[in-house]
Amino acid sequence: MALVSDVQLACSRLAAHGWHSLLLQHGLDITAADLQQELIKPLSVDRTLKGFEDFSPEGERGIEAGKPAESLLYHAFASPNVLSAVDGSQLTAFPSALEIEQILNFVYGINPPSVETLSAYAGSAPLAIVVFAYEYRPRPETVHKTQADLCFSRTGVARTGTAPALYDAARRGFLPFVETDAQQMRAIPARYGAYIAMQKKGDSASFGPMSFQSPTDENLSFWVPIHKLFEGKECLLGLDLTVHLENYQINEKIRQVHMLYKGTGWQEPDILNDPFVITEGLCHWANSTDVGAGLLVPNAKERLVELAYYQGQPLSFTMPAGTGGLVHGRHRLRDDGSIEDLNNVEGVDAIVKAGGYRTLHYQDAMADGWVLARCPALESYGMDRDSVAAYSIIGAPDFFPLCGQRELKAWSSDPAVFPCPTPPCPEVWHTRVNPLSDVRFPINPTLKGNYFADDDLGATAIVSLARVEPVGEPVLNAPEIALAQRQSCLPDFASGVFGPGWEVGRGLVDKPFANVLNGYMLASPFTEDARICAALGSYWPGVAPDSTRTFEPRKVASSVIPLTDAEIGLTDAPSWDGLKGPVLAEFEGRQVVQYQAYEYSDYTSAALNQQLSLAVTGHTTTQQYHQRVLAMHRAYQALGATEKAEKSQWSVLSFLIVQQPDEQLEDAEQEAGHRLEGEVMYMFLYKHGSISTPADDFKRRYVDIDARVQMYVSQSALLVKEDDSLWHLHDESI
Known part of the structure; x- marks a missing residue:
């Protein structure tokens, strides 16, 4: 079939769904009997129409040979901002992935060069x-x-x-x-x-x-x-x-563990085989008749992390010492074949760091x-x-x-x-x-x-x-x-910061700090790296969850982009990592903040139990992400915490986007004598004191509260309430 026939079929399908009248506003009739001639005639493009404001200033035809961005039909089909009909209502159908690829091919094929x-x-x-x-x-x-x-x-x-x-x-x-x-x-x-x-x-x-x-x-x-x-x-x-x-795709992260560390119990030729090295079942080409050629699709897995098997048996190894938390080793294999969850053993970090015991390998599909x-x-x-x-x-x-x-x-x-x-x-x-x-x-x-x-x-x-x-x-x-x-x-x-990284790592087996991009220097499985990254305030990749407020205060980290109460499991919504954030509690006659200790968090186990979720975090827009970062920065400034050591003295107990009207916000505005405009965020921060571990639960931490500060943050103003003082407008110019 000629390319123009594919284009004609797409135009015919969409014409009745608002596309005919929309493109007629530019002088393009997608129902024309001679569509090819219609597509190459000069047009009067209306760039005031929503979705066409950023169409190329040089574009004046439905199809400009060899120039997709100057082809009005391709822009209309491919731009994610062309959503509205002439009357402002949403279009009732949209181009398929296949149709967009067909239009792109037609741009290059309408006048094929030699x-x-x-x-x-x-x-x-x-x-x-x-x-x-x-x-x-x-x-x-x-x-x-x-x-x-x-x-x-x-x-x-x-x-x-x-x-x-x-x-x-x-x-x-x-x-x-x-x-x-x-x-x-x-x-x-x-x-x-x-x-x-x-x-x-x-x-x-x-x-x-x-x-x-x-x-x-x-x-x-x-x-x-x-x-x-x-x-x-x-x-x-x-x-x-x-x-x-x-x-060609390869996942050789498990092999990398045994290349880097000796005494694991595995070496060549075994570590050249699956699952030490995985080259099958990772992805496939989508059917070109459905979506066009060239769509590479990762195979959906039952879980993000799965138990690795070798020769029909669960793959175990001797946990090496000093992996830096980048190799999962929290499921100890006992001599009788049973599995001990080390997350239930006091001092798990020291056990994992020392290594020397049999544990299980888990694989991901990266x-x-x-x-x-x-x-x-x-x-x-x-x-x-x-x-x-x-x-x-x-x-x-x-x-x-x-x-x-x-x-x-x-x-x-x-x-x-x-x-x-x-x-x-x-x-x-x-x-x-x-x-x-x-x-x-x-x-x-x-x-x-x-x-x-x-x-x-x-x-x-x-x-x-x-x-x-x-x-x-x-x-x-x-x-x-x-x-x-x-x-x-x-x-x-994707992230271009490596430690080892998020999507891709840096280095070679024989040159650990070489500037060579690869997949095998990442954590095994990826959830180990995600746990470290998030707990350090999205330390390595900038756009990543920041779990610092989920865990007890640690000197190595402070919040950069605070997660909301919903995102850390303090509402009915599923938390992003399967954990519950801090809550106020009573301990020995005083009010404290209660945490699950970071030491006993395990994102690999969370993935195995299908507890990881992006249902809440995933809808955050770029602008909202930026606003959170800036709000946290302004909060620290208001506290007088400008150095890293000063920031680490303060923890976020509550953070949420205020759904207005909100009675508490209105009371704060009235008390402060200032009304906040636009989106408002609420923060409850506290300066932490001593940290205790209750005798009956080594996984729990109680943190004393030395000072409390509540804030309402808008784009232009900041209301502050310190301990039992009145709400007031904070002067951010100082």
Whole structure:
């Protein structure tokens, strides 16, 4: 079937659902008898219509050959902000993932170029078949931030889950929620495609990369897509293409344990086998007739963490000493074959640190690898042999799927919105905030096939199509454009801070601190790393749960982005980690704060019991996440706690988003003589005293209260009540 026939079918399906009248506002009739001619005629684009404000200023046709961002029909179909009909009501149907890919193919196939034409366009730049992860994004999330645009990276980030992926047509993407089960989370796919691409030195005015790093990027080589490859005779002039995407994924985290530590009881050749090394059952290609070619989907697992088996038996090993909490070892195997849960043994941290006992291995479904394209028809041009792979990551679940690392870094580094003397606010976070897209490290060159070179440092960068004319400055006073409310598969939504990391790690077996990205340096299983990250105030990745308020005060951490009472299990909603946060209690005749001790928390066991959840945290928007960080920062400032040691003296007992009208807020406003505008957050902080362990429960901690401070925080003002004093407006200018 010709490409235009696919486009015609999509337009016919959607026309009656508000799309015909919507696109007629721009002069485009998607029911025209000669649709191809209709799509190439000049239009009068109305950029005041909702969803079209960030359509390319150069765009004036339904389809502009080879230019997706200048093709009005592609923008309308692919933009997650095109949601409204002409009358402002929501459209009643949306393009499928398959239809969006068909339109994209038509953009490149309506006037197919020859290979010679593409070579001439590239000039002296090397050409190759290159695989990219890609997605169409609203203006604020693009490389140049001047219009909605396609964004590409040679790194894609899919995410593991316990339920099959589900496409949300209105959002033009995927989300992890399972509405009927708060403890389930859907796998998140990554979209890959093969392109003829040219290799160029970084050029911020042309293709980027995003968040251009000068002078580093000016001296690095990046692959820049020119023309999308797809099957059939309409892709390249005079050629009939077949395009095959190959994928390889590997999870070798259990093998890594036995490579790093001696005396575990396992060595080669055993550790070369499954589950020490897992290469099967991790992911699959979605049916191209349903969603288009190139959608790599992690296989849904019954649990995020599962007991590992070897030769038909549960896999046990001798726990090594000093793993730093990155290897689960809390299920001790007794001589009689029974399992002892060390979480029920006093002093479990010391037992795990010392090691020397038999314990069980657990595996997760995270992995890394590559996606490679084969196109035999291009062999005679030398491009098939030199095909360039994309780095493919299957990462851990993202408990804040709507929030990106890039946005957090940009926001926190802007002194106009976040008052920090040195970005990115080292006095706020325990370490730097960085997205994976800003990292300039090579990919593990020892991956099967040896497709990644030591000097290939730009694989995680995000680029756009090259622009002939220099990109101008973002338009001043341009209408505000909503961010896409979906999970991104590009690396600016992944962490570029490693310790060992969240989605991917850094280092090699024989060079522990080498700057090489890989999957095997991560914790085994990932829940061990998540426990440490969260308890240190989202220490390594910026956008991650902050569980510091769930556990007793510890000098190593203070809250950075406080979780709400609901998110830590103090309401009827399921907590994100299966635990319950602190509550007030009576102990020896005084009021104290009661905690479950951090030492006895176990996120691996929580995953085994299907207690991890993103049902509550997952709906937090980027703006809300930023507001929480800023609210916590302002709270510390109001307390006079500006140094890390001072912050660690204060703990958050309660944090919530006030649902107005609220009688307690109204009483506080009346007492303070000031009304708060907009969204209001409530905080109850206390300065902690001594910490006690009751004789009848070594898992519990009682913390004395030396001072109490309540706060209501809005964007512009802060009401404070200290102990039994009156509510008052805090002067934040001091």
